[in-house]
Amino acid sequence: TKCVHLPPEVTATSRHYVDRLFDPDPQKVLQGVIDMKNAVIGNNKQKANLIVLGAVPRLLYLLQQGSSSSELRAECAVVLGSLAMGTENNIKSLVDCHIIPALLQGRLSLSACLRCLRTVFISPVTPVQLLYTDPTVIPHLMSLLSRSQRTQEYITQIFSHCCKTPEHQTVLFNHGAIQNIAPLLISPSYKVRMQALKCFSVLAYENTQVSMTLVNVLVDEELLSQVFVRMMQRDQPIDMQLTAAKCLTYMCRAGAIRTDDSCIVLKTLPCLVRMCSKERLLEERVEGAETLAYLMEPDVELQRIASVTDHLVAMLADYFKYPSSVSAITDIKRLDHDLKHAHELRQAAFKLYASLGSNDEDIRKKITETENMMDRIVSGLSESSVKVRLAAVRCLHSLSRSVQQLRTSFHDHAVWKPLMKLLQNAPDEVLVMASSTLCNLLLEFSPSKEPILESGVIELLCSLTQSDSPALRVNGIWALMNMAFQADQKVKGEIVRALGTEQLFRLLSDPDSNVLMKTLGLLRNLLSTRPHIDQVMSSHGKQIMQAVTLILEGEHSIEVKEQTLCILANIADGNTAKELIMTNDDILQKIKYYMAHSNVKLQLAATFCISNLIWNEEDGSQERQDKLRELGFVDILHKLTQASDPNLCDRAKTAMQQYLA
């Protein structure tokens, strides 16, 4: 089907090689294959020619043919392996010719076959799923593991390359990968040790089952974690140190090793920091930084230790210096190499900074004080690479948890500008981070709040609340909530108008409780200070009361109900809004119910609400007091003055005083 133009002379010699594979004399076929082997070694053009001329199906046929001598089959496998070493197109052609089932189904244990299989599988063009389609393949490969160092190397390499998903991990785990591969960690062959180690790193990644099993495995009477620690020794090859550190990192993150275990604190963490040093290759520095970021992400103590280890924070600044100005002029090859890794380096550094600064204020300060740090983040936010943008915004998000940084460096560098730009058009994962950062920038003490408001962000945030992603909906409504906090009437009005009551009430029935909580928070912020309460309630009172009733009747968490009762308390603080409660017997019954609830928080909020309703010095307080007395609230308040909780007791007493005055 393909139209290939080959020069006639090339075709002639190549065709001769292929023709000889069809010779009736098996001896001549063997010689033909051997000659072909010698002809293709290191010759990509020859490889392509032979593939086009149909050598592959014939070689596969000879390989599978029962009548072929073992010598012939071995030579065929070598030639196929050689063809696979060529270009990606070669691999594609081989896969198209069904080389994988042919090599697998034949139950061939020849190391040449496995070698060829390995070469095919580690190519990016080969779908890894091909390893799992026939369920007998993996047990068969497991059984071949004991054959020789060669087979061990090839099989473990296939496994480590083809284990990409949790399902793959489970399949390999269920077929005894751990027990079969663990002994290879002390193989005399470095290649075998290395491939076995890589297997464990891919098996343990985010896999609790594997990680929990690994900690109890003994290799030659030594715990696996100790074997990994030995592999991290500083005189071991870098690749081995790094991969062993990954294994321990994944085991730690899966909860199989404690974060304060000395093998993490004194071995894995320092090893990963070393991988970030200038002496390492760019690829190693990227992997080192990413792994370290992952290791310490949930643990503030590890973040603190890493932040003082070997000047890590300053060391990372170097990640932004590629391509260096020197390489541009002197060495075109180096420039190419630098350019290729520059994005990866930057995103890795941002990730690591994000992880370092996620909890500790001192570390955040140290990071922002690193040379040109804020400028780098700002330019990172608008880089073409999504990976870099995401990492930069993650870093910014981590730093935005600092009150001090929000007040100073964030404002000085006007980070809100690129952030807003990022929000206009970005993939969801970037949007989540960016909007989450925006939430922090909209906190009332943030000097960036004003300019952000002026930039017309409300529409954008409202559209986020309509997203399919719960995380985006939370962030959108959260940002609005922060924005409404102590805001003036104009902003509040704008929020209500832009969001629309329909959307507001849709959010109040959102399946995600976080969204519901933040929506209630928004309502509460909207309903603060008396004039605002009355204004909002006069226009949306009916719907709000309905929503409140629904929530108080529904199955919700204590926090949600507490927040709802607080809204009621706010409403009760209004001048005209009060009447919406006083005239609603249903709501009053509910308040009564919550005043006698077993949860103190809910009792407090409900009491607060009543206290606001009966407050003296306000118009019509006498009538409200009388009505509530009739409904039996005084008895309840009286009981509550005996409550064991001091806050509740005080609150009830204050309320009772309103009656006495």
Next chain:
Amino acid sequence: MAELGAGSLLLGDPAFNYQEAELNERLKRLYPAVNEDETPLPRSWSPKDKYSYIGLSQNNLRVHYKGHGKNHKDAASVRATHPIPAACGIYYFEVKIVSKGLDFLSSLLPLSPIPGWDKHSYGYHGDDGHSFCSSGTGQPYGPTFTTGDVIGCCVNLINNTCFYTKNGISLGVAFTDLPPNLYPTVGLQTPGEIVDANFGQQPFVFDIEDYMSEWRAKIHGMIARFPIGERLGEWQAVLQNMVSTYLVHHGYCATATAFARATETLIQEDQTSIKNRQRIQKLVLAGRVGEAIEATQQLYPGLLEHNPNLLFMLKCRQFVEMVNGTDSEVRCFSIRSPKSQDSYPGSPSLSPRHGATNPNLHSAGKGNTPSHLPIHLPSVDSEMEIEAEHYTNGVAENPSARIMNGTYKHQEILQAQDISLEDSCASRQLCGGNQAATERMIQFGRELQGLNEQLCREYGKNVTHKKMLQDAFSLLAYSDPWNCPVGQQLDPMQRENICSALNSAILESQNLPKQPPLMLALGQATECVQLMARVRSGSCSFARVDNFLH
């Protein structure tokens, strides 16, 4: 009085002695290249080199502050007994903060008459985490530290940098371009401050050995990748010459010939000369010193006459071998030859003894490891065995007799002897248990005594000779000379020294080098490494000659 009591108690304290032993062992392991006779390692704080505000206790390892601590002028410091030797390569010590309020800790100090924290000193402050170098102004460096923290200081004498550690975590380079001869130092400033030093008395919190292993690997990599480039051919010729001359020197005649053939090189000395030397050496190593003397006199007339000291040494050995029952002068009286004594395992071929500086050469070698220094060419072995048979029939009858190229394991030999002793214990008697032989020995002893007196008259008194003679004669004072305080002399191993002395003397008389170039090169490399230590090149610590010998 109480102090005195405490002092003597300390000396006899078994825990202290145990700690001392552990310290010695750890220091030996960490700094194998350091020659403590020349450059002692710091082991404690110096009671002499300290401010009066500083108090020392617990074997001079604990430091406490006893001044007023009002301002910087009250800061006081103490330094270790010795500066850090360059041969450490990488040096490390730790300090544990026992009692809080530590304002600062200065950690390094170059040689200067008075330890002072603001004069050419290098340190790391506990209160602000700053590092300071030479001047009083600090630089932000690391975290602060307080009670319970263990602060370590590592000096890298290869690249002259220093880093600190806190609770086992490296804080990164603090100083570069450090001067030589730094002392571990600690400085305190407020009353109540106490710190404990660990110069190796206890395991370190930081894994310094892991750090060292990285540098060892770096330096070995540097050596392995040392560029040879264009001179590759030249190098090969040099190496071949080294091997060839080594074989010739020790008289591995057939091996040397085979090697020369294979590498197409020439042997300077002629075949007969090599074989003659080989024969004489075999005689000495077989304990037949009398015959060796005769052969030497016959083949190299005048040689021993010109070397009266060598002759005396040989004669002394001959006397010892008579006691042993191996020398031919007494053997002729003996009906059965005592196997245990003449089954010299390395015999009849020479087992060369190497310089005492390279003990590894001797103990770690295995006769059949081809790639290692004592070159072993299996194909030649049988040939040499035949030669051996020709010269010494006494040995050939022993089935365990093997030609050993070069070295062997001492333990193996001793075991072999033990086994043979079990069934022939009775045969190990003076002069083989023969009366006539004993008389001959006594007579020989008198002649030896006479020779010594004659030498004394001609050349003056010689202490070495006197000692040698005394030791040899002392053997007769014991009923079982093999198990007596001077019985060591009877060990066949003792033949090696005299054998190589004789071999060198013969070579010198033929105007040939008395030492093979390989040994010269080895000696030169060893010297070189020692010289590096003296000129403060830290990498010497990881470039040990032993590391390259197997």
